[in-house]
Amino acid sequence: ATEGRPGLLRSGPGAPLELRIAKALGSKGYNKVRISVISQEPQEFTDFNFTYNEQFKYRWTENFLHSALVDLQPGSNTLSIGGQQVVVDLPAEDAGIRGILWSDPCFSSKFINCKYADRFQTFNHSIAMLNAAFADPSMNMFSILGDNFYDQTGELAKTFFDRLSPDVKRRFMLVINGNHDSWVCGFPECGTKKDNFGIGQMQYYPSDPVASTLALKNDSHFMDFSKDPDANAGIFGGNYRKFQNVGSNFLVYHKLGNIGFLGFSGAAEFKDTKPYFQQACQYFKESKPSTVFLLGHWNAEGMGARAGMAVPEVRTELLKLPECAFLADRLKYMDGHEHCNYVHDRDASGPFGFMIGAHGMDDLCEAQFGFVFVDSTQGRVRLHYFEVASDSKGDRYEEILACVTAHGLAGCTQLADTWLDIPATVPESTIEFV
Known part of the structure; x- marks a missing residue:
């Protein structure tokens, strides 16, 4: 996290860029970053060398993706993209970071019923909270852990992201694949030709996945499109009821600051x-993050999760x-799928699993709407849970938003529940200024 840096500098023609910033796969080096822009028509960028310029394949094909892997320096990097000046802040390796994570967000019932969309005003309140939080120059990342707006066609994602400020979009983003991202109904047995199978998602929220390192792929052609969902539909569309994608398109590992x-x-x-x-563990052994967060969607098998692939199970097997x-105990996890927010797992060493799936949908728990703020600055790794609204705590949106607008999330943790607070182990050679 850095203090006092300028935000996104905008100049030149056109609307703000639909920007995506992703940390490169850790094995490629700490300073590698994937810069991407989404557009609704082909574009030429004479001032930035995008090595991938393609119409979306198979799904959400009204979009175009422009992407490149670049070397950045720790600190503030000013890039000229389409005549606009974009500032990307890369935290120094082993410096503390700050970010927001949520899962299972909804604001529309177009495809799946979003029970608390109106009660918690999830569209306007989520956008306003993100825009306020990321106006703080010390913020570094935003992550969604699956079931990303329950969006079959990409129109809901576009509606949401059109309202986010450039200061949100210039931060590092990491979006996880969930069951509703593959089959909008929520499980394979009801899959149809209209479903996404994560194909639109992986292009709309581009990461730098393991797929980019495999045969016939490289840093320019960094996604695996070998599974054409329609060519492989099968008799009566039976294969739409399977995962029409490959896991290597969603497997990412890296270090941001002092966190893996x-x-x-x-x-x-x-x-x-x-x-x-x-491979990821070997990378973490060499790069020595103070804590590693395993990020996935499913908290239990079924509904599209394969045997042994629920997040708690994966941690155990790893x-x-x-x-x-x-x-x-340096390996923690966060997941969603269940639409509740609570500490999911703990042992004698303390809490290590965190459920953050309540962001508009309903479940057996009380109605909740909130997010997690990760802060690994000042020699600690902390998770602060902000409950924006719930049955038990009422509506706290205005109070939290006013505080965040004035002081940033780090100045408002008295309004949050602290789920995790442990020492951050930083190499002795590293001095962090916060």
């Missing part, structure tokens, strides 16, 4: 994903692998 992140899709097979988990066992 490992994201994956539970719709992939464990045996297919295991070698990449092992710690059995020789390559990963060294992480021990």
